[in-house]
Amino acid sequence: MSTTLNNCRALDAHDPLRGLRDQFVLPEGVIYLDGNSLGVLPKTAAARVADVITREWGQDLIRAWNSAGWFHLPRRLGDKIAPLVGAGAGELVATDSTSVNLYKVLSAALSIAAEDTPGKKTVVSERSNFPTDLYIAEGLCRERGYRLQLVETDGIAAALNGDAAVLMLTHVNYRTGAMHDMAALTDAAHQAACLAVWDLAHSAGAVPVDLRGAQADFAVGCGYKYLNGGPGAPAFVWVNPRHADRFQQPLSGWWGHAAPFEFTPGYRPAPGITRYLCGTQPILSLAALECGLDVFCAAQSLGGMAALRAKSLALTDLFIELVEQHCAGHGLALVTPREHAQRGSQVCLSRGEGAYAIVQALIKRGVIGDFRAGDGAGHADILRFGFTPLYTGFEDVWHAVGHLKQVLQTGEWKTAEFNQKNTVT
Amino acid sequence: MSTTLNNCRALDAHDPLRGLRDQFVLPEGVIYLDGNSLGVLPKTAAARVADVITREWGQDLIRAWNSAGWFHLPRRLGDKIAPLVGAGAGELVATDSTSVNLYKVLSAALSIAAEDTPGKKTVVSERSNFPTDLYIAEGLCRERGYRLQLVETDGIAAALNGDAAVLMLTHVNYRTGAMHDMAALTDAAHQAACLAVWDLAHSAGAVPVDLRGAQADFAVGCGYKYLNGGPGAPAFVWVNPRHADRFQQPLSGWWGHAAPFEFTPGYRPAPGITRYLCGTQPILSLAALECGLDVFCAAQSLGGMAALRAKSLALTDLFIELVEQHCAGHGLALVTPREHAQRGSQVCLSRGEGAYAIVQALIKRGVIGDFRAGDGAGHADILRFGFTPLYTGFEDVWHAVGHLKQVLQTGEWKTAEFNQKNTVT
Numbered sequence A, B: 001m002s003t004t005l006n007n008c009r010a011l012d013a014h015d016p017l018r019g020l021r022d023q024f025v026l027p028e029g030v031i032y033l034d035g036n037s038l039g040v041l042p043k044t045a046a047a048r049v050a051d052v053i054t055r056e057w058g059q060d061l062i063r064a065w066n067s068a069g070w071f072h073l074p075r076r077l078g079d080k081i082a083p084l085v086g087a088g089a090g091e092l093v094a095t096d097s098t099s100v101n102l103y104k105v106l107s108a109a110l111s112i113a114a115e116d117t118p119g120k121k122t123v124v125s126e127r128s129n130f131p132t133d134l135y136i137a138e139g140l141c142r143e144r145g146y147r148l149q150l151v152e153t154d155g156i157a158a159a160l161n162g163d164a165a166v167l168m169l170t171h172v173n174y175r176t177g178a179m180h181d182m183a184a185l186t187d188a189a190h191q192a193a194c195l196a197v198w199d200l201a202h203s204a205g206a207v208p209v210d211l212r213g214a215q216a217d218f219a220v221g222c223g224y225k226y227l228n229g230g231p232g233a234p235a236f237v238w239v240n241p242r243h244a245d246r247f248q249q250p251l252s253g254w255w256g257h258a259a260p261f262e263f264t265p266g267y268r269p270a271p272g273i274t275r276y277l278c279g280t281q282p283i284l285s286l287a288a289l290e291c292g293l294d295v296f297c298a299a300q301s302l303g304g305m306a307a308l309r310a311k312s313l314a315l316t317d318l319f320i321e322l323v324e325q326h327c328a329g330h331g332l333a334l335v336t337p338r339e340h341a342q343r344g345s346q347v348c349l350s351r352g353e354g355a356y357a358i359v360q361a362l363i364k365r366g367v368i369g370d371f372r373a374g375d376g377a378g379h380a381d382i383l384r385f386g387f388t389p390l391y392t393g394f395e396d397v398w399h400a401v402g403h404l405k406q407v408l409q410t411g412e413w414k415t416a417e418f419n420q421k422n423t424v425t
Helices: A005-013 A018-023 A045-067 A070-084 A098-116 A131-144 A153-159 A182-191 A272-276 A283-300 A304-326 A355-364 A394-410 B005-013 B018-023 B045-067 B070-084 B098-116 B131-144 B153-159 B182-191 B272-276 B283-300 B304-326 B355-364 B394-410
Strands: A092-094 A122-126 A147-151 A164-170 A195-199 A218-221 A236-239 A346-350 A370-372 A382-386 B092-095 B122-126 B147-151 B164-170 B195-199 B218-221 B235-239 B346-350 B370-372 B382-386
Touching: A005 A304, A005 A394, A018 A283, A045 A070, A045 A283, A045 B045, A070 A092, A070 A236, A070 A272, A070 A283, A070 A304, A092 A272, A098 A131, A098 A164, A098 A195, A098 A218, A098 A236, A098 A272, A122 A131, A122 A153, A131 A147, A131 A164, A147 A153, A153 A164, A153 A182, A164 A182, A182 A195, A236 A272, A283 A304, A283 B283, A304 A346, A304 A394, A355 A370, A355 A382, A355 A394, B005 B304, B005 B394, B018 B283, B045 B070, B045 B283, B070 B092, B070 B235, B070 B272, B070 B283, B070 B304, B092 B272, B098 B131, B098 B164, B098 B195, B098 B218, B098 B235, B098 B272, B122 B131, B122 B153, B131 B147, B131 B164, B147 B153, B153 B164, B153 B182, B164 B182, B182 B195, B235 B272, B283 B304, B304 B346, B304 B394, B355 B370, B355 B382, B355 B394
Parallel strands: A122 A147, A122 A164, A164 A195, A195 A218, B122 B147, B122 B164, B164 B195, B195 B218
Antiparallel strands: A092 A236, A218 A236, A346 A382, A370 A382, B092 B235, B218 B235, B346 B382, B370 B382
């Protein structure tokens, strides 16, 4: 029996997480399915940042480093992210950008590999990994005399044999939404005497992650996607405690020093994850990120990541079902895996032509997803839809598919208006 | 004839820059002489950031990358910083932290040196340089096989002979307020086939800087000191156009890519300074920084950096004069050079004992300067006072010295309250 609008409304009515939606600003007339690119605004953020500006900065000024606890923000926020990714308290800091943090941990991983497995000279990653991760790896490999080997997903296991020193993967693929088995791949890497570095940009806050359980070596992640930390929010970095004291990452700035206020000329790295801090952090942006994290604290009593995951799968299952039911015959193909264990919190549809224009036509109708171009080498253009269980509702899914169906049936996407590409998407 | 309070009031009354003070929030009962550590709040910042949060982020969401121009912020802000430091439009970007930017440019400088002067294997800096700069240099030198040679100020010229590949200096010393002759030292470096890297953390917005005139090679600077960009505001990075296209800095993230939205797996650096961008930047903090920079735009019609410099010297001259007049016999010694050409926009006083407690007693009275510890090797503890010509008044100077005199005469600083050190200062 087909799912109806009333079924969707009933799912919302019985959703134990439904109350969390009220903690966010959701623009009138918008169905937002792009929280995997930029999460929505937590209602507390405007007042919180205003207080940081007018009282902490404006009135307390330099004294706020103590009085407002600015100095402790990277660790305090880290401790709020830790339970979302299976890390312990004090093991993670919020700081810098994902790319900069990846540079730190990949550097550290290569330094460890150079000592422990000096004969191995390859970093393995996926060709379909997020490009900025590959750019960082490309530069570091050149600098350190390593080879960057890019493989297809089904070639990862084979690539671990032999020369692989570090396996660097993004847990949930940014294009397809396909999710790796972190525990199995980390274990395979370790069996091959290879370190495992994970990018959790599309995982943290969206799917359960168990870094300690998987015995992962290093991880980084993003603050502005599913964590709803605001545009360009600081990212995070985690290092397995067994490595944290062992290596000094190359961005050796004052905030990672063992005694940052002694102003001594020689660098002594702080113990543990603190040495992965570098320069002074953007306090306003950290304050906004904390508002996003506090919603997850509230979600803990409602079942936490397990409940969020259950809802996420229900949302993406529903979207897939409704697209197949209502949009059949319009050239869309499901790219995201159907198997729950292999799916993140987004659904991607490929289309031979018109993907960009269809996304633009949907945006005009208030349904915000995004477009990712194909690579001309086997990957088609895709329409990408992210589902954030904190605030996306089942009725949203119903209406989103309804609009998609209308865009396809009317052919309105074929007009010139929707076919002019902006530089920034 | 001694300067009087009325003289100071007359100086304020005739100060052509006096109106700029109204563009800032200055807390009631506070004389703020710590703008060299964290600048005060521009009045426009609260509303501007609120608009970024509620409208751009909250309503426009991902579309704001285009509609609100987020993608152009690092360059747009860079173009507002450029005239303050003698750089051209399109040569400078606001991004990341000063430490991270120093890592980028010192890496690039070492890469150039490795090609152009392969036999030279030393980076020269001052022992009294800001510690985080030395930490970054220490790490990079170890990584690249260079020696970091730390010299006293009067030994810089001699150290340029022979093995020096890169000279890395902070233009205005963070402790003493002493200012280098950038043109002369850069020229001396170039005569010795050595590159010159400048940190403008205590210069930008405080003293005139002419990077192009001096033919400097690389520069970085801070957004939250004299530029009043807010706590942890993004920093800036400049590369002389003759080098900008030549080298790829190691933090090769998406924002520095020639075609960041093509999502191609290979890194192609963007032309010019754009390749010195890396990951996604904290938009809220960039928005606040722009409010600080806009005050400098307003200052342009009032004489710009030349007028600000004249006032800065008048303020620091007055402070030195009043301290010597009113606080003689209390063990204070002037550390900052008397010669204008060698003075930044701060005045430092050393004292054999009690410097920390005296600063605390002053803060209790509402006069906010700061303390920097001696190094036990010739540098005594100091009291540090920064003067920001955009908002510091001559009457402020009068009252600040009056409080200092009273703290010293009463001996109130000797109480336990002022002698317990906080971790963060």
